[in-house]
Amino acid sequence: MTQSTIIINFKTYAESTGENAVKLAKICDDVAKETGADIRVAVQAVDVFRIAKEVSIPVYGQHCDDITAGAHTGFILPEALKEAGAKGSLVNHSEHKIPHDKVEAVVKRLKELGLATCICAVDDDEASKVDVFNPDFVAVEPPELIGGNISVSTARPELIKHSVDSVKNSKLLVGAGVKNANDVRIGLQLGAHGVLLASGITKAKDPRAVLLDLVSGTK
Ligand code: G3P
Numbered sequence: 001m002t003q004s005t006i007i008i009n010f011k012t013y014a015e016s017t018g019e020n021a022v023k024l025a026k027i028c029d030d031v032a033k034e035t036g037a038d039i040r041v042a043v044q045a046v047d048v049f050r051i052a053k054e055v056s057i058p059v060y061g062q063h064c065d066d067i068t069a070g071a072h073t074g075f076i077l078p079e080a081l082k083e084a085g086a087k088g089s090l091v092n093h094s095e096h097k098i099p100h101d102k103v104e105a106v107v108k109r110l111k112e113l114g115l116a117t118c119i120c121a122v123d124d125d126e127a128s129k130v131d132v133f134n135p136d137f138v139a140v141e142p143p144e145l146i147g148g149n150i151s152v153s154t155a156r157p158e159l160i161k162h163s164v165d166s167v168k169n170s171k172l173l174v175g176a177g178v179k180n181a182n183d184v185r186i187g188l189q190l191g192a193h194g195v196l197l198a199s200g201i202t203k204a205k206d207p208r209a210v211l212l213d214l215v216s217g218t219k
Pocket residue numbers: 009093141145146147148175176177178196197198199200
C-alpha cells in the first residue's frame with residue numbers, strides 16, 4: 001500500500017505567518033518524525049527560506065509564476081523558490097487561480113528544476129483538464145467548502161469518487177473543511193491518495209493533537 005500524503009497549506013493566516021509559521025512547521029516536522037507520516041507544508045514564499053532551514057519535511061511554496069530570470073517585479077521565480085529551499089509548489093489554488101496554459105507552463109518549469117507540483121482544481125472536470133499536465137498531485141477542493149466546518153468528505157463524497165475517475169496521471173488529494181481523522185478516512189476509502197487542508201491545523205488550539213488525529217485517519 002502506498003503511503004498517504006497530508007499537505008498543510010499555511011495560507012496567510014496570522015497563526016501561520018513568519019515566526020508562527022516556523023513554530024507550526026516544527027510541529028508538523030515532529031509529528032512526521034514520530035509517526036512516519038508523509039506530511040508537507042505549503043508556506044508563503046517569504047517564509048520558505050527560514051522554514052526550510054528548520055525542518056526536514058518537504059516545504060512547498062503556495063504559488064509560482066511562469067517567468068524566467070529578468071524584469072518581473074513582484075513575481076515568484078521558480079529558481080528562487082528552489083534556492084530558498086522549497087521542494088515543490090502548489091499551483092492554481094482556488095484563491096490564486098491562473099489560466100490553464102500558465103498552469104501547464106509553470107508545472108513544466110518546476111519539473112525541469114526537480115520541484116514537485118500540486119495543481120489545485122475546483123471540481124472533477126477541472127481535475128481531468130490539469131491532470132494531463134502530469135503534476136505529482138492534483139488537489140480537488142470545492143471552493144464553497146473551503147475554510148468551513150463541513151468537509152468535502154461529508155458534503156461531497158460523490159465529487160471525490162468522480163475525481164478518482166478523472167485523475168489518471170497524478171496522485172489525487174482532496175480538501176476543503178477537512179478537520180479530523182474521519183474526514184481523512186472517508187477521502188481515502190473513496191480512493192484519494194491524501195488530503196490538502198489549512199484552517200483545521202492553522203486555526204487549531206492544539207495543532208499537534210489535530211495532526212496526530214489526521215494521521216490516525218491514514219492508518
Ligand atoms: O488549500 C487548502 C484549502 O484551500 C482548504 O482550506 O481551511 O478548508 O482546510 P481549509
